Amino acid sequence: METVFIHYFSGTGNTKRAVDVIAQDLQKNGFEVRQFAITDAKPTIEENADFNIFAFSTLSWSAPALVKKYLRRLPKGKGMKTGVFAVYAGDPGQGILKTERLLAKKGFNVFLSGGAVYPNNWSQMTNPNPPTSPEVKEILARGDKMAMDFAESFCKGQQQPEKKEQSGSLITRFAALFFGLFGRRFLGKAYIADSACSHCGLCVKTCPVHTIKMAGVIQKKPHWKFNCEDCARCINICPQKAIQTSMPKLIFNFLLLFAEIGVCFPVAGRITSILSGPWKLAGWIGSFGITLLIVLWLQFVVIDRFIFGLEQIPVFQKFFEKSLTKGYNRYMAPGFKPEKSDL
Ligand SMILES: Cc1cc2nc3c(=O)[nH]c(=O)nc-3n(C[C@H](O)[C@H](O)[C@H](O)COP(=O)(O)O)c2cc1C
Numbered sequence: 015m016e017t018v019f020i021h022y023f024s025g026t027g028n029t030k031r032a033v034d035v036i037a038q039d040l041q042k043n044g045f046e047v048r049q050f051a052i053t054d055a056k057p058t059i060e061e062n063a064d065f066n067i068f069a070f071s072t073l074s075w076s077a078p079a080l081v082k083k084y085l086r087r088l089p090k091g092k093g094m095k096t097g098v099f100a101v102y103a104g105d106p107g108q109g110i111l112k113t114e115r116l117l118a119k120k121g122f123n124v125f126l127s128g129g130a131v132y133p134n135n136w137s138q139m140t141n142p143n144p145p146t147s148p149e150v151k152e153i154l155a156r157g158d159k160m161a162m163d164f165a166e167s168f169c170k171g172q173q174q175p176e177k178k179e180q181s182g183s184l185i186t187r188f189a190a191l192f193f194g195l196f197g198r199r200f201l202g203k204a205y206i207a208d209s210a211c212s213h214c215g216l217c218v219k220t221c222p223v224h225t226i227k228m229a230g231v232i233q234k235k236p237h238w239k240f241n242c243e244d245c246a247r248c249i250n251i252c253p254q255k256a257i258q259t260s261m262p263k264l265i266f267n268f269l270l271l272f273a274e275i276g277v278c279f280p281v282a283g284r285i286t287s288i289l290s291g292p293w294k295l296a297g298w299i300g301s302f303g304i305t306l307l308i309v310l311w312l313q314f315v316v317i318d319r320f321i322f323g324l325e326q327i328p329v330f331q332k333f334f335e336k337s338l339t340k341g342y343n344r345y346m347a348p349g350f351k352p353e354k355s356d357l
């Protein structure tokens with residue numbers, strides 16, 4: 015019996031649902047299927063697998079940063095037959111093609127790529143109403159059908175790699191790059207557990223990348239570290255709908271960041287004024303980069319901790335929890351129960 019390893023990343027369960035549909039179909043067709051949730055950058059790859067499928071939710075026209083890291087750390091593919099599957103809400107952008115290229119570079123033989131449209135779970139800033147039933151039922155049924163088609167093509171061994179990017183505009187490329195490097199972390203730092211938080215710790219236990227920790231001196235509450243993927247699981251899984259994007263934090267972080275970048279220019283200029291010739295440009299770039307790293311550390315570690323401390327005081331908590339997301343609907347794929355880690 016041939017074995018298929020399915021490696022997947024899912025925030026709110028759509029990708030997991032698609033993976034289950036694919037797995038069932040493959041099993042019906044005589045394959046043995048093993049599933050692996052991608053929760054860190056340590057790849058699970060076995061020499062004895064006949065096939066691999068890499069499945070992920072699309073975040074900002076790209077595969078999640080963690081998935082890319084996971085793929086980069088894979089051992090050499092040695093021509094192993096592989097499929098790529100993206101789950102998205104409308105436009106997968108460069109996610110599929112870039113993943114194919116990455117795998118091809120590692121020596122995998124990507125013979126099939128595909129994707130499926132599932133309900134939109136983006137509710138951090140806009141989209142106050144992710145689709146609710148019965149619309150959601152229709153979208154899920156269509157998504158399942160697309161996942162099934164992928165599985166069928168896989169069983170037939172049909173060669174169908176992605177030919178071109180779905181959305182190749184410069185703006186989406188830039189957004190994907192910026193989001194992966196920085197935007198997702200920045201947004202994660204604006205999350206707040208508001209006064210409705212019951213301190214149950216479910217967000218901490220189920221975060222797929224373990225970025226949330228319970229912290230605080232007066233009262234323990236969720237705190238987001240700097241490696242958030244923005245997969246939206248915590249926001250959508252919270253039984254109290256208590257996780258919001260804090261507008262004051264978002265605006266404060268934006269303004270501070272601009273001010274810091276403004277400061278980096280004269281600092282880099284001062285430092286490099288003593289240099290001359292070819293060293294001047296290299297020195298400027300180096301000192302700008304180092305200064306930026308220092309101010310980022312100050313902002314997202316030191317000042318962030320200070321603000322988190324203030325959140326322990328009710329009057330500041332009330333101020334920082336001002337958000338647009340409070341009344342938004344939440345979305346989780348029906349029946350999705352993410353694995354819980356031990357605290
Ligand atoms: C931060 C974020 C960014 C997203 N970006 C895109 C996108 O660029 N294109 C798209 O079609 N869907 C996008 N989505 C929607 C998800 O890809 C979609 O809802 C998917 O089904 C989620 O899968 P999951 O439940 O497995 O996490 C985004 C969602 C989030 C939370």
